[in-house]
Every structure is written in structure tokens, then in C-alpha cells.
Amino acid sequence: MTVPAPRSAFVKRRRYRFDLRSTALFFVFLAVLVSVLGLAARVAAGAVERRPAWVFVLVLIGVAGCLGLRRRWRLAGVARRAAAALDEAAREAARHLEAPAVSRPRTAVEVEVQAEAEAVAVDYAALTPEEFEEAIAALCERDGCSGVEVVGGAGDLGADVLAVTPDGRRIVVQCKRYDASNRVGSQDLQRFGGTCFTVHEADVAVLVSTSDFTAPALEYATQCGILCVDGESLEAWTDGTGPRPWDITPEAGTAGCETAGAGF
Missing domain, CATH: 3.40.1350.10 (Trna Endonuclease; Chain: A, domain 1)
Structure with missing residues (x-):
């Protein structure tokens, strides 16, 4: 009786094929990015050298932007919670309005008081x-x-x-x-x-x-x-x-x- 050979537990992976064009484009993009960053750094250094106060202004703008974003996120959370509370209150009020009013018989005193209130004395x-x-x-x-x-x-x-x-x-x-x-x-x-x-x-x-x-x-x-x-x-x-x-x-x-x- 012929016994089939067991399959190998290892799967043969496809070898990576070197692509000259992709590699060239990657290095070109990297060079452009480095050039842009260097140019931006040079412009920022020149501006700081001419006007040192701009550093403080830029730092303040950055901090204010961060605080504004954080405050906006916090306000958004508060607004969501307030909206949920208002929605729940509106539903509760609607349930009370839809509930049938329970009337009770008026007492003799209440009837007499109402009659006296409705009676209008005219001279x-x-x-x-x-x-x-x-x-x-x-x-x-x-x-x-x-x-x-x-x-x-x-x-x-x-x-x-x-x-x-x-x-x-x-x-x-x-x-x-x-x-x-x-x-x-x-x-x-x-x-x-x-x-x-x-x-x-x-x-x-x-x-x-x-x-x-x-x-x-x-x-x-x-x-x-x-x-x-x-x-x-x-x-x-x-x-x-x-x-x-x-x-x-x-x-x-x-x-x-x-x-x-x-x-x-």
C-alpha cells in the first residue's frame, strides 16, 4: 500500500523582486521632502534672526491652538451631555402630559369656596x-x-x-x-x-x-x-x-x- 507523502508544514514564500523604478521614486520623494524641510527651517531661522519676538508669538499661537482644540472637545462633550439631559426631560414631560389626570370629588368646603369666588358683588x-x-x-x-x-x-x-x-x-x-x-x-x-x-x-x-x-x-x-x-x-x-x-x-x-x- 502506498502512503502519501506528508505535506510540508512550511509554506514557500514568494521572494521579493527588486524594482529599480520604485526605489528611484522613493529616494526622489525623500530628497524633495528633506529639501522642503530644510528650506522651511532656513526661512524660520532667518525670520527668528531678524525678529526674535516671532518665536514667542509662534509659541503662543501653538499653545492657544492646542488649548482651543482641547476646550472645543470638552465643550462638545458638555453639549452632548446637556442635549441628552434635555431630551430625557422632554420625554418625561411628555409622559406626564399623556398620563390621564386623576380627578377626585370636591369636598363641600371646596364647592362653597368656589361658589363664593364666582359670586360677583355688584353695587x-x-x-x-x-x-x-x-x-x-x-x-x-x-x-x-x-x-x-x-x-x-x-x-x-x-x-x-x-x-x-x-x-x-x-x-x-x-x-x-x-x-x-x-x-x-x-x-x-x-x-x-x-x-x-x-x-x-x-x-x-x-x-x-x-x-x-x-x-x-x-x-x-x-x-x-x-x-x-x-x-x-x-x-x-x-x-x-x-x-x-x-x-x-x-x-x-x-x-x-x-x-x-x-x-x-
């Missing part, structure tokens, strides 16, 4: 007649009326505020900003009663005053179905402790006017 007696009309219009709009319009002035035919109640009825309001000593008389009610239903086609007719009403005025209001709102009832309407005028039927409202003189 109606300190307003001008025009400002009083604007305030009554604002009350109507606050409580859900639509199409609120202030029409008081010359030729208003007894209507100062026009609006539509939340249930769709047309409300006509006359405003009387009187002092406490000046009560609304029957003549005021008669003038208003002559136009509020026939001219302005009111479904709800209201006369609001900062003062009170005389007995004949309340009697006329009862006959005509006009709702009377005196100063006390106006305050209750304002702060929400009393009803809104259009929530009271004329019969119930005028009955209250007859008995107490402070109802609608």
Missing part, C-alpha cells in the same frame, strides 16, 4: 342708568338667554333689554335705577304695560328696579301680568340665591309682589 346703586341696563343684560346672558340686546334710550317705548329665554320665550325688561327713597310708581308700570305686550310682543314682561314698588304699582302689575323685581330680589338673582324672572309664572310672581313686596 347697582352706584351705576348710571345706562350701566344698569348693561348689567341686567349681562345677567340675562349669564343665565342662558340668547339674542340679548340693550335697546334703552330715546324712543325705546318702554323696553330697555330684549332677549330670548332658554326655553324660547321672548322677554322684555325695563330697568329703573332709582334711589332707595324713590319707589317705582303705578305710572311707571302703566307706561311699560302699554307697550311690553302689544308693541314688543313679550311673552315675559319684567320691570327691574334697585328700589321698591308702591302698592298701586304692584296692583297694576298683578292685573297686567308684569313681573316686578325690586332691589332685594335683584340681589338674590345676581348671587344665585333667588330665581330668575322667567322661571316664575306671572301669577306666582305677582302674588309674591302683593304679599311681600319683594318677590317677582
Whole structure:
């Protein structure tokens, strides 16, 4: 049986072949480099000989360049760390914003405090007649009326505020900003009663005053179905402790006017 000869563990390497051209080019390049360095050294030596201070300037420029590069690298590192921190903070804020808010029921004290904060005290007696009309219009709009319009002035035919109640009825309001000593008389009610239903086609007719009403005025209001709102009832309407005028039927409202003189 023939046994194959084992392969040699040594691999024969290819011998390097001498190249005259490459060697010549290498030495030419080396000569040029040495010449350039020598010329640069000679120029630098001549410059230093003529102006020795340039050595100090060149050294300072070199040191400043090295420090600038080092500082730039350090600032770049700080900037990268700051950017990473800002990115993490932005992600954390986004997570908090996306998280659903957990609401808790308000306590009775919190509800009462909020109600007191929302209640606006208005000194109606300190307003001008025009400002009083604007305030009554604002009350109507606050409580859900639509199409609120202030029409008081010359030729208003007894209507100062026009609006539509939340249930769709047309409300006509006359405003009387009187002092406490000046009560609304029957003549005021008669003038208003002559136009509020026939001219302005009111479904709800209201006369609001900062003062009170005389007995004949309340009697006329009862006959005509006009709702009377005196100063006390106006305050209750304002702060929400009393009803809104259009929530009271004329019969119930005028009955209250007859008995107490402070109802609608």
C-alpha cells in the first residue's frame, strides 16, 4: 500500500523582486521632502534672526491652538451631555402630559369656596342708568338667554333689554335705577304695560328696579301680568340665591309682589 507523502508544514514564500523604478521614486520623494524641510527651517531661522519676538508669538499661537482644540472637545462633550439631559426631560414631560389626570370629588368646603369666588358683588346703586341696563343684560346672558340686546334710550317705548329665554320665550325688561327713597310708581308700570305686550310682543314682561314698588304699582302689575323685581330680589338673582324672572309664572310672581313686596 502506498502512503502519501506528508505535506510540508512550511509554506514557500514568494521572494521579493527588486524594482529599480520604485526605489528611484522613493529616494526622489525623500530628497524633495528633506529639501522642503530644510528650506522651511532656513526661512524660520532667518525670520527668528531678524525678529526674535516671532518665536514667542509662534509659541503662543501653538499653545492657544492646542488649548482651543482641547476646550472645543470638552465643550462638545458638555453639549452632548446637556442635549441628552434635555431630551430625557422632554420625554418625561411628555409622559406626564399623556398620563390621564386623576380627578377626585370636591369636598363641600371646596364647592362653597368656589361658589363664593364666582359670586360677583355688584353695587347697582352706584351705576348710571345706562350701566344698569348693561348689567341686567349681562345677567340675562349669564343665565342662558340668547339674542340679548340693550335697546334703552330715546324712543325705546318702554323696553330697555330684549332677549330670548332658554326655553324660547321672548322677554322684555325695563330697568329703573332709582334711589332707595324713590319707589317705582303705578305710572311707571302703566307706561311699560302699554307697550311690553302689544308693541314688543313679550311673552315675559319684567320691570327691574334697585328700589321698591308702591302698592298701586304692584296692583297694576298683578292685573297686567308684569313681573316686578325690586332691589332685594335683584340681589338674590345676581348671587344665585333667588330665581330668575322667567322661571316664575306671572301669577306666582305677582302674588309674591302683593304679599311681600319683594318677590317677582
